[in-house]
Amino acid sequence: MARIDDYIPIVGGSVVEDLRLIASRLMGKRILNVNSTAVGGGVAEILNRMVPLLRELGLDVRWDVIRGGEEYFDVTKKFHNALHGGRVDIGEKDFEIFMETSRRNLEEMDTSSDIVFIHDPQPIVLVRKRAGNKWIWRCHIDLSNPKQRVWRFLKEFVVQYDAAVFSAPAFSRKLPIRQFLIAPSIDPLSDKNRELPQEVIDGVLNKYGIPKDKPIITQISRFDRLKDPLGVIATYRLVKKRIDCRLLLAGGTATDDPEGQKVFEEVMESANRDPDIHILSMSQNDLEINALQRASTVIIQKSLKEGFGLTVSEALWKSKPVVASNVGGIPLQIKHKHSGLLCYSAEGAAFAVKQFLSSPEYARKIGENGREHAKNNFLITRHVRDYLLLFLSLYHRQNIVHL
Amino acid sequence: MAELVKASKPFRFYTRLHLTELTGLRAAGLVQLVRLLKSVPGGSIYYHTHRFLQQHQYLSPEPPNDFAYWVREILGDEELGERLASIDIIQYSTIRSLREKIIETIEEYLEERPESKVRFPREGGEFHFKKSVSFILPTPYVSYDLGEFVEILKRITIDSIYFHIFEARLRLEKKTNDFSNWIENSVGNRELALSIARLDPYVYTMEDLRHTITDMIEKEIR
Numbered sequence: 142m143a144r145i146d147d148y149i150p151i152v153g154g155s156v157v158e159d160l161r162l163i164a165s166r167l168m169g170k171r172i173l174n175v176n177s178t179a180v181g182g183g184v185a186e187i188l189n190r191m192v193p194l195l196r197e198l199g200l201d202v203r204w205d206v207i208r209g210g211e212e213y214f215d216v217t218k219k220f221h222n223a224l225h226g227g228r229v230d231i232g233e234k235d236f237e238i239f240m241e242t243s244r245r246n247l248e249e250m251d252t253s254s255d256i257v258f259i260h261d262p263q264p265i266v267l268v269r270k271r272a273g274n275k276w277i278w279r280c281h282i283d284l285s286n287p288k289q290r291v292w293r294f295l296k297e298f299v300v301q302y303d304a305a306v307f308s309a310p311a312f313s314r315k316l317p318i319r320q321f322l323i324a325p326s327i328d329p330l331s332d333k334n335r336e337l338p339q340e341v342i343d344g345v346l347n348k349y350g351i352p353k354d355k356p357i358i359t360q361i362s363r364f365d366r367l368k369d370p371l372g373v374i375a376t377y378r379l380v381k382k383r384i385d386c387r388l389l390l391a392g393g394t395a396t397d398d399p400e401g402q403k404v405f406e407e408v409m410e411s412a413n414r415d416p417d418i419h420i421l422s423m424s425q426n427d428l429e430i431n432a433l434q435r436a437s438t439v440i441i442q443k444s445l446k447e448g449f450g451l452t453v454s455e456a457l458w459k460s461k462p463v464v465a466s467n468v469g470g471i472p473l474q475i476k477h478k479h480s481g482l483l484c485y486s487a488e489g490a491a492f493a494v495k496q497f498l499s500s501p502e503y504a505r506k507i508g509e510n511g512r513e514h515a516k517n518n519f520l521i522t523r524h525v526r527d528y529l530l531l532f533l534s535l536y537h538r539q540n541i542v543h544l
Numbered sequence: 545m546a547e548l549v550k551a552s553k554p555f556r557f558y559t560r561l562h563l564t565e566l567t568g569l570r571a572a573g574l575v576q577l578v579r580l581l582k583s584v585p586g587g588s589i590y591y592h593t594h595r596f597l598q599q600h601q602y603l604s605p606e607p608p609n610d611f612a613y614w615v616r617e618i619l620g621d622e623e624l625g626e627r628l629a630s631i632d633i634i635q636y637s638t639i640r641s642l643r644e645k646i647i648e649t650i651e652e653y654l655e656e657r658p659e660s661k662v663r664f665p666r667e668g669g670e671f672h673f674k675k676s677v678s679f680i681l682p683t684p685y686v687s688y689d690l691g692e693f694v695e696i697l698k699r700i701t702i703d704s705i706y707f708h709i710f711e712a713r714l715r716l717e718k719k720t721n722d723f724s725n726w727i728e729n730s731v732g733n734r735e736l737a738l739s740i741a742r743l744d745p746y747v748y749t750m751e752d753l754r755h756t757i758t759d760m761i762e763k764e765i766r
Contacts, residue, residue, distance in 0.1 A: 163681065347724060468668070
């Protein structure tokens with residue numbers, strides 16, 4: 142696991158010095174993180190890397206996980222989909238199951254820390270135990286268009302917190318509590334993002350039979366309609382009319398997701414055995430994803446809907462020119478024509494890809510800007526800093542705080 | 545090298561870190577934008593006129609403020625976008641006067657081009673008002689003369705330079721930037737102080753600004 146000083150060669154010593162400086166103002170504070178799972182999913186991934194860094198900075202940080210049965214997690218999955226605006230069948234029984242498990246967690250969990258940091262809706266009811274300490278609700282979900290029944294139910298709890306945190310401005314709601322904007326982050330030292338020797342990259346291309354003879358356009362995403370893989374194939378075909386290239390679609394297999402399997406089959410059908418389309422259904426392998434991103438000429442993220450879309454920051458960090466849809470958190474990561482190109486359609490995406498492929502110098506400059514943008518705004522050190530400031534803001538309500 | 549003047553008072557470097565607070569206010573057109581501009585907190589005007597400087601500090605020339613970017617890229621109004629981008633922020637010594645200038649620019653344009661009142665963003669493209677919450681902390685770095693000052697300047701964070709140049713002047717309403725103030729009043733070098741104060745920091749990337757000031761001081765003490 143990375144130590145805080147390991148980031149100095151990347152972000153500079155003064156950035157790490159600042160982290161120590163802010164952390165010194167929180168010395169002695171006990172902070173409890175609560176989410177619903179210790180492994181799997183973006184929240185657990187970030188906590189696994191974040192908690193040791195916060196501890197190394199001298200904070201007394203704990204991480205606890207709520208307990209619940211299969212029935213309970215079926216309900217929370219429904220909540221999740223409803224908050225994303227999906228059509229979900231939710232009845233009174235679902236709310237009862239949610240509250241019953243929440244009550245058991247209320248009884249069992251020790252929430253006596255100075256700051257209780259609740260991640261996502263699953264543990265939201267714990268705020269009923271607040272007793273003079275500070276409570277934060279961290280929402281990682283796109284709440285821009287939630288199903289009202291579920292949101293109204295959860296809002297009763299949200300308003301009992303001291304503050305809420307969202308990943309993008311459009312995700313926030315009208316609330317009587319303070320709301321902060323904190324973007325998620327990538328870890329430049331993780332297998333998914335660390336520098337790789339050329340032979341590792343070439344080895345991965347060989348393994349999957351991808352020649353380096355033509356420019357490679359890549360989208361890394363699970364096979365999901367919202368990631369629009371068919372739109373990516375349409376984009377590739379429009380580009381291919383003018384510029385010879387390969388398309389790489391790589392993402393996780395979703396054996397437990399019948400919809401995902403169906404989308405995968407549709408993608409295979411649409412590819413129609415084109416030898417220049419490489420479709421990789423791979424199990425979680427961060428190092429290989431890293432290599433495939435680094436081997437790409439242009440990276441696409443043509444999502445129809447997106448939470449934050451951290452694959453964009455991963456690509457920017459690798460200095461790749463990125464073409465991505467203007468949805469969810471993507472416009473926070475890409476300023477059109479400055480750090481990438483935004484698009485709204487397959488035609489727009491194809492036009493942008495052609496611009497990059499036919500002007501390598503322009504693509505290089507945008508890629509460099511993108512890396513700087515990711516470095517300044519989407520690395521884990523910025524995320525740690527924002528969390529430290531967030532904790533401090535609970536004790537200071539002013540807009541200008543002298544410490 | 546000439547003997548360096550010892551400052552009558554040392555310079556303590558501070559750093560300023562900011563957290564973004566969401567106001568929950570959003571505008572879906574120019575009429576709504578200008579109405580909200582009149583009532584949002586000063587920290588919000590500051591945020592939207594300075595965020596680009598920090599988040600895109602590597603770009604040169606600097607992209608414009610958030611209002612100009614939104615009007616141009618989201619509403620597709622090039623002309624108003626240009627007018628907003630060319631507001632010379634360095635001329636304004638208070639948030640209040642800067643706010644008035646932005647409002648005046650949009651209102652004048654709406655009078656000239658009433659059709660722009662019905663230009664709306666696509667769904668999800670609304671302007672979201674945010675504001676800065678600033679945390680100001682002393683660093684361990686203190687200089688007693690220009691030699692020490694310039695060595696620290698080379699290594700402190702961009703946030704520290706940002707604080708002493710931008711935030712001190714505009715948000716804390718000091719007359720000039722902190723560097724010029726110290727160089728004039730504690731080191732007694734009025735000429736150097738004025739030449740730093742004359743810089744328009746809004747047209748530099750943050751690293752360029754660091755290099756420019758460092759060069760000016762090194763020439764002076766060489």
